Amino acid sequence: MVGDSKGDLPKFGLQLGMEGEELTEQETALYDRQIRVWGLDAQRRLTRASILVSGVNGTTAEFCKNIVLAGVGTLTLVDDREFSEEALSANFLIPPEKSLCDGKTLAELCSDSLKDFNPMVHVSALKGDILSFKEDFFSKFDVVVVSCCNLSVKKLINEKCRSISKRVAFYSVDCRDSCGEIFVDLQSYKYTKKKKLDEAVECELHYPSLEQALAAPWKKLPKKMSKLYFAMRVIEQFEEIENRRPGGISFTDLPAVLKIKKELCEAQSIDEYQVPDDLLERLVSGQGEFPPVCAILGGILGQEVIKAVSSKGEPLKNFFFFDVFNGKGVIEDVSNGNASSNFPITPNLVQHFQLID
Amino acid sequence: MAPKQLSSAKELIRRAKVLMVGAGGIGCELLKTLALSGFEDIHIIDMDTIEVSNLNRQFLFRQSHVGQSKAKVARDAVLRFRPNINITPHHDNVKDPHFNVDFFKQFSVVLNGLDNLDARRHVNRLCLAAEVPLVESGTTGFLGQVTVHVKGKTECYECQPKPAPKKYPVCTITSTPSKFIHCIVWAKELLFAKLFGDKTQDNDLNVHSSDTSSSSENLEDVFERKKDEDIEDYGRRIFDHVFGYNIEMALSNEDTWKNRDRPRPIYSKDTLPGKSIKHNGNISKNGSTDDTPSLSAMTSLGMRSPQDVWSLMENSKVFIEALKLFFTRREKDIGSLTFDKDDQLAVEFVTAAANIRASSFGIPLHSLFEAKGMAGNIVHAVATTNAVIAGLIVIEAIKVLQNETENYRMTYCLEYPNRNMLLMPVEPYEPNKSCYVCSKTPLSLEINTHRSKLRDFVEKIVKAKLGMHSPIIMHGSALLYEVGDDLEEDMVANYAANLEKVLYELPSQVSGGTTLTVEDMQQELVCSVNIKHRDEFDEEKEPDGMVLEGWSQPPPEEKKEANHTVSNAGTSISGGPVSKSSEVVEIITVEEELEAAPPKKRKLTTIIDRGAASPGGYSSIPNDTDNRGKVQVVDDDDEEDMVMLDGAPGVFDGDSDTSKKRKLV
């Protein structure tokens, strides 16, 4: 007699948007407000997307929350570290005490919390070293997000994503004290750009890899380039040379960092004032992630991933910076005509906004 | 924040006592970020309970919490990862009198995550009176903004004009709809209210009728179900009356259709199969328990997708079925219903009625999903924007604690980069010297003192425009009106009598040249209103029959047409049935949620409007060349970019002193 089952949300997987299938009533009810923002098509594509996140911290926790709420298909977390006070500091997905953590890895702890946020998303944790995973592992995902790792690891994962025949979008994100950086590699990306009213144009963007982007000579970058770009490269270089874990840097390292800055500026023939000492000082002496910046980076990154997965909207290309001190959230394109010897100019790269039709 | 001060802020943060108003989309994100950032004493006020459609972004809530207090559940959820902090929930309306100035004074800073203009204004006034800094915020889709309001240092929330509720002339709604939203307003405010709402309320459902003699006396009967009348017969009779007869009546008024397409009357016999056999089976499908929210005509009819646009026949079936279900299954609600977007049956009825009316007038039909958005003032919302905005609120809150006045910023979160920026900080404006709220500047009111009653003044000016809830009105030392629980009986009678008097005949005569003092005790706001007598008012342009000056007028509606086709997914009709005395139907648009940028930042306003105007979310990108003439870039080389935003002096009241250029830092 009573055939109403509205109260129960279906478990993940089974009824989710298979090719061409309508969203269920429950999904429509749950996602009502966001479908009003990005449309039904985008929501269907989202429910089919697989996302990999390597490195759990305050920033990626924010990102994971956002895409789980948005209703992606699956989310896989990789991070074998165990509970620490530091890991807890900006991460709301980790229980507040070690005794509650049951010997679980950070990935497992976060996965447990995230499952609760949206029963329609399949969230899981995977054990293992991200570097040991082969291409066929990465090919299972549409999006790979990395954090808490050194430059060389980022580059390696980026290259693995690039070597797969289907497009696997690659993002890296880091919050250092009151500053943050996002890098995006969508390889070759087509999207529909809406012009006034009914007009729409097909656009194609070509992204350089992280390696290619970072090879762009500093001297050829726009004069107005965010100073954070350079400062982050200096810190990155220091951590790489000193073999520090990401963020494993403190005020006492400042002299060595300033020395690297000087060398880099000389090698790249740019003025040293482009990389202000006080900015570097802030980055080295900061106390980990600043939660408001995590929220901002996780929000922007979430939005970018949603765009890329749903092929809707113009994605950012290819760096995003935020600094609490000036309050700006800036996009920088480090690729456009920034030629270098190992980054040959192709017509597409120069004219990065190639219009088809 | 100046360098190195982040860590020194720790102690300030730990000792701060903050008040959050709103535990919704922004509120959940904000509470989480505050807790993570080291805040240890947080109060939250929110009167709402949790709904299913909140769960996609209000991540502290779960399916099992539906129906519970947002403030309380949010507190419990955050204590799970930060167990040692103090969070005090208030499941209450922020306008409740016990949240008075003294209550506000205990806080270091107030953070707003609200969804309506009225509450925002109220909190603004309390913060001004209590001299507590306010960080205000709003989001719509991918757009958002955060502003800082500190008494005497930056503008208050009401220094700049706020978009006014959208108004449609009654005749557009009752006789000459040209857009789907007009049909929605008609279905919801008039037809739904007439059939299921308070019968004693005036209703303009038939005002268009040219044949006044035939309509007025038997009108009351038409909508009343006759004794023992079969429910389907009744439904078809209503159908034929509102979609058939009323349209025929309107058509008979030839003048109306000289320059318009003539509507087509629709009768139930043309759109519905012959009277259906009693299908009891269908009705029982909805269950025998009193499960109001899930009662559904769509379910009865086997229709599934809220995204489908129904045919005229399907709409007609839903119309009859929904009406039947109301009368057979929810009889006790009839007479007291007001439209509620979470009432499935009400949404179905309004969708069907609006679509049938749209068919008559040759207006494209819409799905239930779309109609619900329009009828329910549904704000487009995503978690990501709320998260970003919450981060920005906390950053400004910390600056406020550090008293870094020169570093306060208002920040816009944009959908498309503007000069490479997705997050764009702008220096806050100084207080507007002619603001009646924070600068106590007297207002002036043109009014016909021989015709307008005190009641008109109270309703249309004091409540609607000045946003006061418990006003006291004085002429010199003579009390003309006051609201309160502890009034003497004879005073109550006295005030009630005053309300019905025209201003000129009040015990203490009000005429041209009189200054009235209007005060709200709770908001601790006092306004002087200089009365100017005027005989005539333009009915179309000045429907209130009075004109208030000194009160920031909203900017004129720019691209009306464009805005209305799509953006109305976020449009709502202000609550309450339309009374006969009001000449317009008020519509509050989604832009109310995201306060439009002040006039000096016209370009930003445009950007924000564009985004809001596109529920699909992806409209064109304003680039630097678009901004030519509006935004100037000053290249001062080494230092940070400066962006100059041209002022628009003289266009808006009280804005002439703010034409100076603004630095974008």
Ligand SMILES: [Zn+2]
């Ligand atoms: Zn003001």
